[in-house]
Amino acid sequence: MTVVHIYLLVLFWAPVIYGEIQASGPPLEDIKQWNVLTYNLPWDAPTNNKDFYNPVSVVATGIAVDYERIFIATPRLFSGVPATVSTVPRKIAGDSSVLQAYPDWSFHTAGQRAYNCSELGLVSVYRMRIDSCNRLWALDAGVSRSLEDFEVTCPPKILVFDLNTDQVVRRIDFPPEVIRGETLFTNMVIDETTSQPSNNCDDVFVYITDTVEPAIVVYDSGRDLTWRLSHPAMFPDPNFAQSNILGHRFTLMDGIVGITFDATLGVVYFQPLATDRLFSVKTSALRAGPLPFGAELQIRLVGKKSSQGIGLALSPRDGSIFFSPFSETAIAEWNPNTNKQKVVSYDKERLQFVADLSAPAQDPGAIYVLSSRFHRFFLRNVNTNDINTRILRIGGAMNSPQQQHLPGNILAPGYTGQAYTIGNTNLFPTSPPSPLLYKTEITHAPFSPRPITDIKSTFVDNFFNSIRQPYQYEPVGVINKAIKNPFTALNTGETPEIYLKTHQPTYTAFQKTSQSFGSLQQPILSQTYGLLDNQNFLTKVNPSFSDFNSIRRAKSIAFNSTALH
Known part of the structure; x- marks a missing residue:
């Protein structure tokens, strides 16, 4: 007899007072705010040329926080973006600082369509990360006007800057084996768990999201090797193509973009934009190299959110995940180890389209939030008299006393009760919060040969029947790996x-x-969608070739090695 173990995730909830969400976290602090982003342009810049600078085309998508500066990524979504990476001073709060091109204007000639791909420069950066060696990793997608004509200006690359000197110390070029026709690298996390201090962060792993051709690209900087791993969970779900923020509806079929990393448990959490689900994968699976033909990347469905979102951050203190559903204009916290949940902050004006969340080591315990009102820029109805772009800070968001984060053991110390078993993982059972505001999801690990409709759970039935549901709830059955859900194979050829x-x-x-x-x-x-054996599914032209996962051929180590200085 097969025993099916299930667990319940309530990924977003809050007390409700007259229909409004009540937050229980520290207050939101305004660090920076702009109606439109402005630059300290060179004296000879063609400021009257809208293809060079158009204020309503400049949208911030990523931030990185240093001790003295905040780095802002403004990719070339449209024409009219003069610089793609800029800085503003961190310690001056609440102002509308003029953006300074980083490291200088010579790196941003792509704004004038005069760019040599062999030179050091930046085309279009969506996000950046700072490592423990005080170096800024700028992920350059290489694509200009991605929401207009999607011009592939240059191959994607990473430039690593020493923040002590603002000099490039490493350039990482991606080979054609990991690039697809419309590859768009938008986000990354740096895994330093096996890095040696003597190597100056040159032996880290980097996990990179390809949003338009959904995949995670893994870069092993110690061996200078790159490979590509894809899974249907990284693709967008057409049922969530349309997002709604305060009545402004927009359609965006983006795949994997949100990503964060739990260094203690060795887990990467990720989410496409067009979905309400959150997934995870073990770093050991990502580090193992390209998948053999016929093998499947082991992805876990972590849970279900109330609406779509991008930004993800993780608390190094206890492994809590911070996320921001679009429609709720809020920041929420959920600990997957203890199921403890709360709404950290809620603001209908200041939290519209949170594009990035950052938990910088330079400001321990704080969460930095970038809200950009991207949807208004995307719909071309932005009001330049409103404050549209904000950098916000939630001080002490990660300092609340919570369940201790234990490596390899996520049961509470001394706990003697029975835990739900999911594969080889134990989950500490907690009582669901009440009242419940948003949807819930049931997930599983082991597969049962019985039909889904035959699987019953008294706990689940009692829970759903006793909790008030302010929103319409669509039950989700235990997932049977033997049956392909329409969501799990979207956009793979049907x-x-x-x-x-x-x-x-x-x-x-x-x-x-x-x-x-x-x-x-x-x-x-x-x-039907995603049924791998149905009549609509297009088979591969060459069934013996794994077009999802291609190995990176090694190239010159010296070309990507850190410069001596």
Whole structure:
């Protein structure tokens, strides 16, 4: 007899007072705010040329916090972005600082469409990270006007800057084996868990998100090797293509973009933009290299949020995940080890479209928030009289007393009760919070050969029947790995054609007619997605070639090595 263990995640909840969300965390501090972003432009800059500088085309997507400066990434989503990485002073709070191009204007000639890919420069940076060696890693997507004509200006790369000298100490070029036709590198995390101090952070692993051609690209800087790993969970879900922020609806089919890293447990959490789900993968699986043909990357469905989102951050103190659902205009905290949850901050004006969350080591315990109102820029209805871009700080957000974060053991010390077992992982059971505001999700690990409808849980049934549901709740069954859910294989080759089936499929995206007369089954006209064995799924041209995961061929170590200085 197969025993199916399940656990319950309530990924976003809060006390409700007259329909409003009540936050229970420290206050939001305004660090910087702008109606539109302005630059300290060179004296000879063509300021009257909208293709060089157009204030309503400059959208901030990422931040990195140093001791004295805050770095801001403004990718070339549209024409009219003069510089893609800039700085503002950190210690002057609440002002609208003029952006200083980093490290200087010679790195940003792509704004004038005069760029040599062999030179040191930056085309379009979505996000940056600072390592423990005080170096800034700038991830250059190499794509200009990604929301207009998607010009691949240069191959993607990473430039590593020594923040003590503001000089480039390393350039990392990505080989064609890990690049696809519309590759767009948008985010990354740096894994220093096995790095040796004597190597000056040149032996780290970097996990990079490819948003348009969804995948995680792994860079082993110690061996100068790169490989690509993809999984259907990294793709967008068409059911969540449209987002809604205070009545402004916009459609954006972005794949994996949000990513954060738990160094203690060795887990990477990630989320596509167009989904309400959060996933995780072990760093050991990412570090293992390209997948053999036929192998599948071991991805875990962590839980379900109330709406779409991008920004993710993780507390090094206890492993709590900070995230920001778009529609709720809030910052929430959830500890996957203890299931403790709370709304840290809620603000309808200041938390519209949180593009990035940062937990800098330079300001322990604080969360920095970048809200950009990207949706208004995207819809071309931005009001330049409003404050549209903000850098906010939540001081002490990570200092609240919570369950201790224990390496390799996420049960409370001395706990003698029974935990739910998920594969080889124990989960500390806690009582669900009440009242419940947002949706819940049931997930599993072991697969059961029984039909999903036959799996019952008294705990789950009692929970759903006793808790008030202010929003419509759609039950989600225990996931059966033997049956492909429509979500799990989206955008991997299926065609959206309606075809005739003579039996009821286990999952259908939408069912039009279903009739039966006695023992005769009538055809069901249905649209199915992601069923790997269905008639709509397009097979590979060459079944012996794994086009998801390609190995990186080694190239000159000296070319990517750190410069001596």
